[in-house]
Amino acid sequence: ARPSGWARLSRPAPGERLRRLPLERLTRDALLDAVGDAPPDAVFHLASAGVNPRERAPDALLEGNVGALVATLEAAARWGGARVVFTGSCSEYSAVVEGQLVGEGAPRAPADLYGVAKAAAHDYGRAVARALSVPLVTLRLFGVYGPGEAPHRLIPYLAARLRARERADLTPGTQLRDLTFVDDVVEALLLGATTAGLELGAAYNVCSGRPTSVREVCLEVARQLGAPESLLDFGARPPRADELPWLVGDPGRFCAATRWRPRVPLSSGVAAALAAS
Secondary structure, eight states, X not given: OOGGXXXXXXXXXXXXXXXXXXXXSOOHHHHHHHHTTOOOSEEEEXXXXXXXXXXXXXXXXXXXXXXXXXXXXXXXXXXXXXXXXXXXXXXXXXXXXXXXXXXXXXXOOOSSHHHHXXXXXXXXXXXXXXXXXXXXXXXXXXXXXXXXXXXXSHHHHHHHHHHTTOOEEEOOOOOEEOOEEHHXXXXXXXXXXXXXXXXTTOEEEESOSOOEEHHHHHHHHHHHHTOOGGGEEETSSOOOTXXXXXXXXXXXXXXXXXXXXXXXXXXXXXXXXXXXX
């Protein structure tokens, strides 16, 4: 992708040269065999176990986060210096006072196993990368949404229920989150792979720095679908016990280093997500 075209990234057109190489397990040897004799210029490690809260078996979290990153770093060492961009998570952070933006130096005491696994992957991966002389940058993503989300996620769930004019069982919706549209995240990933001034081994927040309530997202989806707000049953289910009431990040370090800025507002992002679902 050319830097001038990053803001207009889209799915590859039919016939474009894109190879998908499915792996049964993500190991160093499997990666080396799949890639063959064409080593990559950069590696984006996006795979992670436990994104779905219902799929968080401890052994799977360990293998699918720490183990998968180590395998990628070991392969990258063989590829001769390709930078690895690892996607961390806002789930690594502990609770802060409402109104406080979470910076990269904030305490990391995750509330759930997924956050612990992501934090462990970053810490162990940084040590492995240093030992293998592999350039590694971690981007901690906040609230990524947009086309391609899994059915259990909020917007796809709402779209399915409201299009059928069925009630959506929701929490009170008071949780405040930092949402980032997927196209903005892709641009950040590309900058993470190519920006010379980033500190190798460090983590950077990729987020908007703006709070958005879950209720606001739900109301926007209903508005765009022309569904009555009465179908949004706020309070029908309690928040998860490990769910933080406020989680909004500070993107200042990454913005300063790369000049990245999130561009897509909530209304446009929701429209794109609904059009793709």
